[in-house]
Amino acid sequence: MTSYNFDEVVPRRGTASLKWDGLLERYGDADLLPLWVADMDFKTPPEVIRELVERVQHGIFGYTIRPDSYFDAIQQWFMTRHEWKVERDWIDHAPGVVPALGLIVETFTEPGDKVIIQPPVYHPFFSVVESQGRELVQNPLLYRDGTYEMDFDDLAAKAESGAKILILCSPHNPVGRVWSREELMRLGDICLSHDILVVSDEIHGDLIYPGHRQIPFASISTEFANRSITCTAPSKTFNLAGLQTCSIIVPNDKTRETFHNALVARMMGGANTLGMVALEAAYRHGGPWLDELMVYLSENLAFLETSIQSRMPRLRVIQPEGTYMVWIDFRGLGLETKTLEEFVVKRARLALNVGSMFGVEGEGFMRMNIACPRSTLEQALNQLASAIETLE
Numbered sequence: 001m002t003s004y005n006f007d008e009v010v011p012r013r014g015t016a017s018l019k020w021d022g023l024l025e026r027y028g029d030a031d032l033l034p035l036w037v038a039d040m041d042f043k044t045p046p047e048v049i050r051e052l053v054e055r056v057q058h059g060i061f062g063y064t065i066r067p068d069s070y071f072d073a074i075q076q077w078f079m080t081r082h083e084w085k086v087e088r089d090w091i092d093h094a095p096g097v098v099p100a101l102g103l104i105v106e107t108f109t110e111p112g113d114k115v116i117i118q119p120p121v122y123h124p125f126f127s128v129v130e131s132q133g134r135e136l137v138q139n140p141l142l143y144r145d146g147t148y149e150m151d152f153d154d155l156a157a158k159a160e161s162g163a164k165i166l167i168l169c170s171p172h173n174p175v176g177r178v179w180s181r182e183e184l185m186r187l188g189d190i191c192l193s194h195d196i197l198v199v200s201d202e203i204h205g206d207l208i209y210p211g212h213r214q215i216p217f218a219s220i221s222t223e224f225a226n227r228s229i230t231c232t233a234p235s236k237t238f239n240l241a242g243l244q245t246c247s248i249i250v251p252n253d254k255t256r257e258t259f260h261n262a263l264v265a266r267m268m269g270g271a272n273t274l275g276m277v278a279l280e281a282a283y284r285h286g287g288p289w290l291d292e293l294m295v296y297l298s299e300n301l302a303f304l305e306t307s308i309q310s311r312m313p314r315l316r317v318i319q320p321e322g323t324y325m326v327w328i329d330f331r332g333l334g335l336e337t338k339t340l341e342e343f344v345v346k347r348a349r350l351a352l353n354v355g356s357m358f359g360v361e362g363e364g365f366m367r368m369n370i371a372c373p374r375s376t377l378e379q380a381l382n383q384l385a386s387a388i389e390t391l392e
C-alpha cells in the first residue's frame with residue numbers, strides 16, 4: 001500500500017521554476033518537455049508542507065536563530081539513515097552546497113593551488129575552482145563495461161603533485177555511482193597520505209537504490225573525519241532546493257573554526273526561516289515518504305530501461321546506483337555533439353543536460369532527470385523514440 005501519490009502531475013509553469021520557466025533562456029524554446037536540472041516534479045512531503053503553512057500563518061519572518069530541535073533533527077537523520085554519529089558541534093551551515101564549495105576552495109587554498117575533481121562530474125566543480133584562480137587537476141573516472149570506476153593509480157600520481165583539496169561527488173552526479181566502502185577507503189588513504197582535504201558533496205546521499213548503501217566519507221574513520229568537510233542538504237531528497245538551506249559538517253575543530261570564520265565574514269551564516277522549518281520537518285517526518293519515493297524512482301528507472309532496450313537499442317543506460325539523474329550513452333546514434341544537442345531539442349522536443357557540460361568525458365552522453373510522474377517520463381520517451389525513428 002502506498003500513501004503518497006507520485007503519479008500526480010503538478011503544473012509548474014508560471015511558478016518561476018528554473019526547470020520549466022527557464023527553458024526559453026536556457027534552450028531557446030519555452031515548449032520543450034524538461035528533464036534536466038536536478039529538482040523533482042513531485043510535491044515535497046505533506047508533513048513538510050503542513051509545517052511550512054503553520055509557520056507562514058504566523059506571518060512574521062524576521063531574523064531567525066536555529067533552535068536545538070533543528071540540530072537534533074539533523075543528528076537523528078544521519079544516525080538513523082546512515083549510521084553516522086554527527087556531533088552537534090560539527091554542524092555548520094550554508095545557503096547552498098555550491099556556495100559552500102566556493103567558500104571552501106577560497107578559504108583552504110591560495111591562488112594557483114591545485115584542486116582535484118573526478119570528471120565527468122557536476123559542472124560547478126570546475127567553475128568553483130577555476131573562477132577563483134586555482135588550478136584544476138582532473139582525475140577522470142574510468143568507463144568500463146557500462147559502469148564507472150575511480151582511477152586510483154592516476155589519483156595517486158595527481159595527489160603526489162601537491163594538491164590541497166579533492167572534491168568528491170558521493171553519490172556521483174552524473175554517472176550515478178554510490179561509492180563502496182573499499183573505494184572510499186582507497187581514495188581516503190591516498191588523500192590522507194598527501195594531506196589533501198576531502199570535500200565530500202553528499203547532497204544526493206539519501207537517494208539510493210535497493211542493493212546499495214551510502215557510506216558518508218567522514219563516517220569511515222576518525223582520521224578521514226578529521227581531514228574532511230561534508231556538504232549535505234535535504235534539498236535533493238525532499239525537493240527543497242529553492243529554500244536554500246544546507247548543512248556543512250566539519251568534525252575537525254580547527255578546520256571548522258576556519259570555515260565558520262570565513263562564513264561569518266561573508267555574512268553567509270544566517271538562517272532562511274522557511275528553509276530551516278522545512279529541513280527539520282523533512283528530517284523528522286520524511287523517512288516514510290522517501291522510502292516510497294525510492295520505490296517510485298526504481299520503477300521509473302525500470303520503465304526507462306525497458307523502453308530504451310525495446311525501442312531505442314542504439315542508446316545505452318548507465319545503471320545508476322543512486323540519484324534520480326540517469327546518464328545515457330547516445331554515441332550509438334553517431335551524431336556530433338552539436339548535432340546531438342540540436343536533435344534532442346528540435347526533434348525530440350526535450351530539455352536534457354548535454355554530457356559535455358560535465359567534462360570532455362561526457363561527449364556523446366546525455367543526463368536525464370527521471371524524478372517526474374510516470375506519465376511525463378512516458379511522454380518524454382515517446383518523443384525521443386519517435387525522433388530516433390526519423391534518423392533510421
Ligand SMILES: Cc1ncc(COP(=O)(O)O)c(C=O)c1O
Binds near residue numbers: 098169203
Ligand atoms: C552534486 C551536486 N552538488 C550540489 C548541487 C547544488 O547544490 P545547492 O543547490 O545546494 O547549491 C547539485 C545540484 O544539482 C548537485 O548535483
